[in-house]
Amino acid sequence: VALPLTGGYESRVSFACAKELRGKLPLYLIDAPNTLYHDKLLSKQVAKKYGLEVSYLRPLPFNERFWRSLLRNTAEMYWDQGANHIYTYGQHYPNFYLLIGQSDNVGRAWYYKDGMLPKVIDPPLLARVTGYTGNAVALKAFEQWLSSAPSNLNVSLLDLIFWEHRTGNWGSLGATAFDTVGCETSSPYNCRRLMEIALGVDVEYRKPPHILLRRIAELAAGPTILSVPINQHWLDDVIASAARYVPWRVKHWAQTARMRRSGTPECFLADARFF
Template sequence: MDNLSYCRQYIISDSRLEPLPGWCEVDIHGELFVIHHPDLDFSRVDSPKEEGGVVVLGYIIDPMTPNLTTLEIAERLARDSNTFDDLLSNIFGLSGRYVIIYWSEKEAKLVHDPCALRKAFYFFGDKNLFCASQPGLIKNFHHLDGSQDLDLVDFISSEKFLKNESFWVGDETVYHNVKQLMPNFYLDLRSKNVNRYWVNNPEKLGSLDEAVKEISTILKGSIDAASRQRLVMQSVTAGWDSRVLLAASKCVSKRILYFVNTMNVYKDNHMDIAVPKKMLGDMGLEVNIFREMPKLRDEFYEVMKMNVEGARKLPKTLAIQYYHDFHYGKLNINGNGSEIVRCYYGEKCAESSMISSSYVIKKAGLDQDSTYLHRKVEDWLADVRDLVEEQDLNVMDLFYWEQRMGNWGGMFMSEQDVAVEGFMPFNNRRLLVLALGLDDKYRVGPDHILHKKLIKEMWPELLEYPINPDTLKVKIRNLLVTGMPEGMKEVIKNILRS
């Protein structure tokens, strides 16, 4: 499994690096040196105007021009970006999973996709600069000391951390002075500074219906473009996020392998099996049910642990091995990131100036006893307060974008790299800014008005099938919030616990 070592990964330095076996090497005018795994998409375009250009590690999609390749988009970016600020404006409407290096006589900067799904970890030494897809890759070329932050060590050693699928908060890592580039930040490779940025939609849309049409166009164009670039597989469940993406794939459905992942747990009567099977069958489409997946092999998990710092052993880890064995190299579409759009943590219910670390940690279901979490969340709140007020954002939506997707979401994508390339159509800055500009009442559950309108716009027949139908236990729990006598509530609670 040597070819899977650091699969689809890269490292950048200001000094030449000895490539790993089979890896590719790139010299950017003697200033920066890049080596990358051969399965990682790579494009380089030198600017015709001066000694500058762009390097793209990963792939980019233009939903408005789905026939363009990453190289063609990179050529346009190099031609039309006279400054790094120009580049930030020019990637505003793009989808994909990428890191872009922009360089010119005046600037050398690095930025990644909106949700930081193509990871970038950096280390600024006294003599050297390193930026890589994983901190372990930096450790391959430079000695790293473990973190000296005892609060951090306590946090990642806690049972709550493991129960939350290693949901990290902040830009710290287990290594001293190695940090992660978070969403809505870019890296200045010359000054060795990290800077926050925000790009607004240049066109203000006045209504929900206008936003629905625009978001629908982005989602449909993104999936169309993805299906042109490589073989595509797409998970289907009974949930909202999956339904929206299924609707967005209507026009290219014949190019897509739709699948349901049982994780060797779900039975045929589970809603995430039964609903997709019925729905896709009625639409004349085949659904592939991944069941009886082979036991997780020790050697496969060892490669994952080497490739990804803190790689987890979860039911979905078994699915990653299955993707490797039967679908290696495909583009795997999932609905992550949609939670940002649909107010995952609920409507805005407090002014940002009144929100504390305890409020955020409780809303996110994290460990209230963690000193590290309180410190990092307080730091984050202090950093985003002006942005939240200026843009009138729901602070918990921004938390999901920057912390949940920037850490937990990106980690899952990195774990998948050993098997497939990941694609998240909601990972589009124009889409996210458009959606966050809408009133919370259109986005929040249980009605999910925006999601419902998106499905109606793209494939209305899909609304005829249940979305997250309640199980018997959920229906009974819902009754408990009504005026039922307390004694009866306790009886039913005891039944549910049994």
């Protein structure tokens, strides 16, 4: 079993809840050109607080044959920005269970991050929040889904559609993608009872800054776990401010060059779904 440690909420809470197993689990992060800067910085700070170290894995080059196999295995439906890391996982952690963070977003008011539910939830709204605005097939599917969705659960339909549609698809396709390299994935959050409890918490504590997740981490590991920021660092604002003055073509060229040097094949770089 291995645990990825990033700068985000999912891995922070998983790390906190691991308790006495923290020192026994391999902690890792893929240090690729498209890895967020704060992920490496924050994960290192968190591990240091507990006297542990994170293995920062350089991305390994893969060929077009592997990439085509991964796309074929997932019916070209796994559009994850970190899909180019999967080959590296397989080389470093074959036959491991990787404790991914998938599923925790169900309780994070993902489709209404301001905590304010719309008065009307209809097919056009569901198509918009899921990224299928104006798609006739999606509109018909959401119309059928709404007609059969229960109305007496005391759970927002936006939370329910995220659970069924986004999390279900992402989780199943991710597991299939990792099958390509012989890795099994398991989400500590993939528990119906846990999701029900999370959705029973007032949205005020579920929306950003995600007080519910912060509290869970604090109860499991003490206030030290929150002494390092989650998903943000002051350098983020500095980098974002400076990047505004750099033409997008220059930024794209520089990122492409870095990805190419790390062994990323042209077939990945040419696919707008991933890069």
